[in-house]
Amino acid sequence: MASRTPPPQDIETATVASVEPAATAAAASAAPGAVLVEVRDLIKHYGAVHAVDDVTFDVRAGEVHALVGENGAGKSTVAKMLAGAVSSTSGSITVDGSPLAGGSVRDARKAGVTCAFQELALVPDWTVAENLRLPDGAPLKGFSQKKATAAARELLAGLELAHIDPAAPVSTLSLADRQQVEIARAIAAKPKVLILDEASSALAPPGVQWLFRRIRELTATGSSVIYVSHRLGELAEIADRGTVLRDGRVAGSFVRGSWTDDQLISMMAGREATRHFPSAPPLSSTAPHPALDVENLVSSGVDGVTFRVEAGEILGVGGLQGHGQAELLRALFGAAPARADRWSIAGKHIRRLSPVSAVRHGAGYVPEDRKREGLALGLGVGENLVTPWLRTFGLGGRPLLASQGGWIKNVLASLSVRTRGPLEHAGALSGGNQQKLVFGRWTDRDRKLVLLHDPTRGIDVRAKQELYDAIIELSRQGVGVVWFSTEVEELVHVCHRVLVLYRGGIADELQGDRLTADAVVGAAVGAKTR
Structure with missing residues (x-):
């Protein structure tokens, strides 16, 4: 292999969903229905920013527990702390009765916690097989491409992903296939706790049903799934219980069958709110x-x-x-x-x-993958907005931002982009606010x-x-x-x-x-x- 560097309010109780027979996961040691994960008084501060503030909830063996909330509510931060990718400022997490030390994905995996991240943690230039092998240790030490490819092919076939070529570089896959590889890698460890952070966001309906089959296989063995999603229809189908976060705090909880979409939206927003689709305006253009x-x-x-x-x-x-x-x-x-x-x-x-x-x-274009195709994450919010117009307005930098300051301010305000200003790096924003940037660069630009x-x-x-x-x-x-x-x-x-x-x-x-x-x-x- 060529050398490459990797880079307080509850809604009443209801019925628990049935599960399908398991094929891949090792059973958690906790008895079905017993508490498998305990999160207590979890706090995460980034300087003056309180990303997560005093979050407490538990997850039972064999259940799907949803984490829901608006963008920036703290869901992904909680998921990353559970997965060991981020250390908490204070608070505690226990898995199957043992404390989970923060700040190490490898330690979390040893404790039986794996995560399919919203921002895919795959190495684009590596093959599917190499990426599947990556979490298991130093991938270049005693690595056999032939054995890794054979093992990957067997794993993918067992997870109904035989269409994905284990020898293909990840960069050549569609976004949906990359998402499924990320999920497959997390499942391959046979976790006690699987965290799915917006794992269905890149999947079409057949892909979502594929994911639900994998979830039911896991929970049938007593393992738990923490499911982070904005898709309310999916929550109604797959979640047994859930915790709602708002502004980094727990806003409430819910259980299967006891809530409506509008109730959940209102809890997430902190005010009366409903989900609705606006009607397209009548077509009356006189354009030639x-x-x-x-x-x-x-x-x-x-x-x-x-x-x-x-x-x-x-x-x-x-x-x-x-x-x-x-x-x-x-x-x-x-x-x-x-x-x-x-x-x-x-x-x-x-x-x-x-x-x-x-x-x-x-013309303007909002691409499929905002991270790879839509944004320069290391540049500022303002710089990302004006990127298509550099040829028109000059080379960039602070003079350009100053000259376009009024337009930038209007775009951020009209789309309610939550940012600390035009100089904040785009990579520091939540996924929803990043998507607004990609869309916003085309507004009010003729x-x-x-x-x-x-x-x-x-x-x-x-x-x-x-x-x-x-x-x-x-x-x-x-x-x-x-x-x-x-x-x-x-x-x-x-x-x-x-x-x-x-x-x-x-x-x-x-x-x-x-x-x-x-x-x-x-x-x-x-x-x-x-």
Whole structure:
């Protein structure tokens, strides 16, 4: 192998879900229903910032315990302390009756605690097999590529992931496959406690059901799962109990069957709140040209797609992941080679497109992976917002931030980005606030077309509402929006029309009375309906 460096309020009780037979996990020693994890008075301060403040809860053997809250509520920080990735300022954690020392992922794994992190802890240039081997010790000492690949192939097959090549570099995998490798690595240790931090955020519905099968296998042996998620529908299906965090503190708890989405949202927000989808504004554009007009577009994974987007129209793109949606958006932004018989943005003819020329023609793009493709995490919030405009406004630095200070302030305020200012590193923000940055750089910039790849993935309910409102505002301003989402309800409720892709082509176009969740799902599996 070549040398590479790795880098107080309770909602009443209800029924516990049944579980499926286990295949992979070692049983925890605690009796079913006994307390397996105790978290007491947990505190984590980063200087003056109180990320977690006096958090107390317990997790029982054989249960799925949810941790929920808005972005920045402290969920991921608690998960990292449980996983040994972060040391607490004070407080205690015990696992199966033994104290868990903080600050060491390896010690946590020895104690039976593993974690699939929200920010994937994989080495991109290493193969899948090498990444699966990584936690078990010094990976270069006595390492056998052949044995590691064989072991990885056996593990992946046993977890219904035989489609993932163990010899492939992780960087070549889709985001969903990278997420599943991260989960597989955590499961491979046969943990007493498995922590899943937004582990479903990159998965389409079949991937979520795959994850739920793995969870039920684990809990059937007496192991526990701590499930961190913003997807309320998933919590209703998989969580037995849960703890709600707000501003780093415990805001309440819940048990299966005893809560509604609106109750949970209100507990998370600290005020009366509901989940709703805004309606797309009526189309009444007088623009002389459509925002996008493309005929017979061909690219890798896209086979002769033809459609147009009117100015102000929100066009949804649906279908199961892997059927050309990501490739379509990348081609339309010039991030992948493509050709078409006819192609224009706001009336400007396109022969060959690159991201630089796409921005010049009036397009914007929110990519799938905000960490790798959307942000420079080591740069400041303001610098990330102005990145697409450096050619127009100069080389950057403080003079550029000063000249664009008013616009930056307006973007941060309009999207409610929680930050200490334009100079704070983007990497220090929560995932939801990072996603708002990637979206916000295209607002109030005279865009004609904005391409969105699952922009609400992995963000909380309130942040979703704010992004919905921002998308609606783009529509009102006459901006054409092409929006791929893995959440069918978003497409049905917020979009004017939906194109469903299947095997790289358009399987169906849905609008009006035909635009229903059942129709989107049916077209996604190749069953066109009328």
